[in-house]
Amino acid sequence: xxxxxxxxxxxxxxxxxxxxxxxxxxxxxxxxxxxxxxxxxxxxxxxxxxxxxxxxxxxxxxxxxxxxxxxxxxxxxxxxxxxxxxxxxxxxxxxxxxxxxxxxxxxxxxxxxxxxxxxxx
Amino acid sequence: xxxxxxxxxxxxxxxxxxxxxxxxxxxxxxxxxxxxxxxxxxxxxxxxxxxxxxxxxxxxxxxxxxxxxxxxxxxxxxxxxxxxxxxxxxxxxxxxxxxxxxxxxxxxxxxxxxxxxxxxx
DNA sequence: AGATATAGTATGATTTTATATACTATGTTT
DNA sequence: AAACATAGTATATAAAATCATACTATATCT
Numbered sequence: 001x002x003x004x005x006x007x008x009x010x011x012x013x014x015x016x017x018x019x020x021x022x023x024x025x026x027x028x029x030x031x032x033x034x035x036x037x038x039x040x041x042x043x044x045x046x047x048x049x050x051x052x053x054x055x056x057x058x059x060x061x062x063x064x065x066x067x068x069x070x071x072x073x074x075x076x077x078x079x080x081x082x083x084x085x086x087x088x089x090x091x092x093x094x095x096x097x098x099x100x101x102x103x104x105x106x107x108x109x110x111x112x113x114x115x116x117x118x119x120x121x
Numbered sequence: 122x123x124x125x126x127x128x129x130x131x132x133x134x135x136x137x138x139x140x141x142x143x144x145x146x147x148x149x150x151x152x153x154x155x156x157x158x159x160x161x162x163x164x165x166x167x168x169x170x171x172x173x174x175x176x177x178x179x180x181x182x183x184x185x186x187x188x189x190x191x192x193x194x195x196x197x198x199x200x201x202x203x204x205x206x207x208x209x210x211x212x213x214x215x216x217x218x219x220x221x222x223x224x225x226x227x228x229x230x231x232x233x234x235x236x237x238x239x240x241x242x
Numbered sequence: 243a244g245a246t247a248t249a250g251t252a253t254g255a256t257t258t259t260a261t262a263t264a265c266t267a268t269g270t271t272t
Numbered sequence: 273a274a275a276c277a278t279a280g281t282a283t284a285t286a287a288a289a290t291c292a293t294a295c296t297a298t299a300t301c302t
Binding site: 027054055056058059062081082 | 259260261262267268269270
Binding site: 149 | 299
């Protein structure tokens with residue numbers, strides 16, 4: 001049996017950042033949205049709608065607002081007609097990109113091993 | 122404006138591993154459960170219950186079953202009274218540990234910067 | 243004989259998440 | 273004059289996730 005060198009109180013305390021991470025990137029679309037914005041430079045609401053197969057406008061709006069409130073995204077509004085809004089990563093959002101990279105690398109190797117990225121040799 | 126060197130079809134295809142990852146580690150408790158098992162060597166149902174503040178038995182059971190079905194966890198049943206079951210990472214589950222490490226490192230640095238891990242200098 | 247321990251299951255209620263549908267604004271194009 | 277484009281909002285509904293509560297089994301301890 002493995003030994004546990006942490007006591008109960010420490011274990012609970014240590015868990016806090018993981019809990020926060022869960023609450024911040026949980027949700028059915030968030031890492032996908034961040035992924036599109038970070039790696040494919042998708043910036044427009046309409047394009048995200050087309051990419052995220054099956055999402056509704058109100059759900060996308062809600063997820064984007066939460067990502068904005070949590071500091072990942074910047075939302076630039078242009079006073080034009082028809083309306084134009086561009087989403088981009090904040091500095092904080094950029095800091096999360098290596099985590100996304102680790103996630104996608106693992107997913108491609110272990111979760112979808114038959115998946116072939118056409119841009120890698 | 123950033124250029125996008127991927128066409129629409131590729132973008133959708135490329136997204137698949139991220140979608141699967143989302144479906145596999147989404148949910149309110151899963152990365153937390155994996156974290157406890159991987160880093161604190163928690164193996165028993167009852168101990169997980171005590172760690173995961175607020176989770177109910179049925180929810181914990183469901184999450185553990187899903188992690189087992191998705192290949193992350195091994196569930197070893199001992200034919201004893203009172204019942205004894207031990208959870209541990211499979212080889213596949215172990216492959217995910219570096220991702221968990223990246224997640225927690227980012228969370229500690231960026232999400233909970235005031236959090237102090239008592240076991241690091 | 244009754245309490246204790248562990249790992250659950252069963253049922254139904256509640257909360258959270260997501261969906262469908264209709265609607266808004268207004269400059270430009272047909 | 274009507275249609276189009278974009279980025280939404282509003283309202284109501286449905287589906288999924290989670291929770292609360294009560295219950296099961298049975299060897300061992302008191």
